[in-house]
Amino acid sequence: MSSIFGQLFRISTFGESHGGGVGVVIDGCPPNLSISQQEIQWELDRRKPGQSRITTPRKESDTCEIISGVFEGKTLGTPIAILVRNEDARSQDYDEMAQKFRPSHADATYQAKYGIRNWRGGGRASARETIGRVAAGAIAKKILKLWANVEIVAYVKQIKDIVAQVDQSNVTLEQVESNIVRCPDPISAAKMIELIDQIRIEKDSLGGIVECVARSVPLGLGEPVFDKLEADLAKALMSLPASKGFEIGSGFAGTLLKGSEHNDSYFLEGDRLRTDTNRSGGIQGGISNGEDIIMRVAFKPTATIGKEQKTVTSTGEQTTLAAKGRHDPCVLPRAVPMVDSMVALVLCDHLLRQRAQCGLDLPEYGTPS
Numbered sequence: 001m002s003s004i005f006g007q008l009f010r011i012s013t014f015g016e017s018h019g020g021g022v023g024v025v026i027d028g029c030p031p032n033l034s035i036s037q038q039e040i041q042w043e044l045d046r047r048k049p050g051q052s053r054i055t056t057p058r059k060e061s062d063t064c065e066i067i068s069g070v071f072e073g074k075t076l077g078t079p080i081a082i083l084v085r086n087e088d089a090r091s092q093d094y095d096e097m098a099q100k101f102r103p104s105h106a107d108a109t110y111q112a113k114y115g116i117r118n119w120r121g122g123g124r125a126s127a128r129e130t131i132g133r134v135a136a137g138a139i140a141k142k143i144l145k146l147w148a149n150v151e152i153v154a155y156v157k158q159i160k161d162i163v164a165q166v167d168q169s170n171v172t173l174e175q176v177e178s179n180i181v182r183c184p185d186p187i188s189a190a191k192m193i194e195l196i197d198q199i200r201i202e203k204d205s206l207g208g209i210v211e212c213v214a215r216s217v218p219l220g221l222g223e224p225v226f227d228k229l230e231a232d233l234a235k236a237l238m239s240l241p242a243s244k245g246f247e248i249g250s251g252f253a254g255t256l257l258k259g260s261e262h263n264d265s266y267f268l269e270g271d272r273l274r275t276d277t278n279r280s281g282g283i284q285g286g287i288s289n290g291e292d293i294i295m296r297v298a299f300k301p302t303a304t305i306g307k308e309q310k311t312v313t314s315t316g317e318q319t320t321l322a323a324k325g326r327h328d329p330c331v332l333p334r335a336v337p338m339v340d341s342m343v344a345l346v347l348c349d350h351l352l353r354q355r356a357q358c359g360l361d362l363p364e365y366g367t368p369s
Helices: 037-047 091-098 107-114 127-148 186-201 229-238 251-256 332-358
Strands: 010-015 021-027 064-068 080-085 151-159 208-215 243-248 266-269 272-275 293-299 309-312 318-321
Touching: 010 127, 021 127, 037 064, 037 127, 037 332, 080 127, 127 151, 127 332, 151 186, 151 332, 208 332, 229 243, 229 293, 229 332, 243 251, 293 332
Parallel strands: none
Antiparallel strands: 010 021, 021 080, 064 080, 151 208, 208 293, 243 293, 266 272, 309 318
16 A cells, blocks of 8 residues: 555554644564653654744644553554644635645646545645654664664755755764754855745745765665665655655766776775775665665755646636645755655664564664663
8 A cells, every 4th residue: 555664664654634633553663662752752843844934834743642552661562553633734725725736736646546635735745644754763763773773864965056065974963953954064054044034935935955874774784676775765765745856875976987986996894894985875786785875865846835826727727826825935954854764764674674584683672771
């Protein structure tokens, strides 16, 4: 089904933007993992609306409720259900969109596919669906940290033509969270915020690139053919709302190099195989090679804008639409926790698969000493 993701660490998200709530069911989480509502809530607070002037002004606490699968602070090994109730839906803002298709949105395609759609806030096409992904990602990150000391850091790399200068090997979560645009380069961050402020006043929107680095990923994760690690990462990140492109390592820039320039030469560091460059982005032959996994995902400008645009109605009449409602002028700041959560889900799933298939000797999980 389209709402299920993963094989061993599997999630199923549910809910609509203007329904009673949204959430996730996580199946395959190992037992005896210490997890708290506060750990999940911290991640959801990074994603929630209304957190700054450059995000949608919709006010939601996004308070999570752990419905099942956790007892006395530890996972039971049974399905974990997490619910976030909607609190600030203003469905009347979407009355006009009941008949008019928003340009570049999912309205027309949903109608064509199902013959029915929830026009209030976009239904399942809304970024509120990603609440379940971020909640599940919090648990996946905990497993990755305790079992393999994996660290995942995502950040805004580019908005429009403003490109941040970031040291991928040393960028920290604290640097990312130091400003409202989640760009660890303070000079570029200030320019990005100024541009978003300007475009918000103009009732328009902007796109950009989120970059993500995963460090200390064990060597050997991924499969050599259809479930290549980069293929699963690409699927995960391209499933996010407004995503339009994915690349890993050198990406498209690698097409400008010769093989002799692009190849990552090997050397031994003690008994560990290393590469002196990382144009492969930490994955070779679909399998992690122990180097940092570095990837980028492109997000288009927010489709719903306040400027008047040409469109058609569901009955086939030509008309115009200046969308109402509360929307992000740029999705990038809130996309950052969505990106690192999806990366965590993929890596956690492959870590469990590797352990099941090859008996990977991993440390005990639970509360670290």
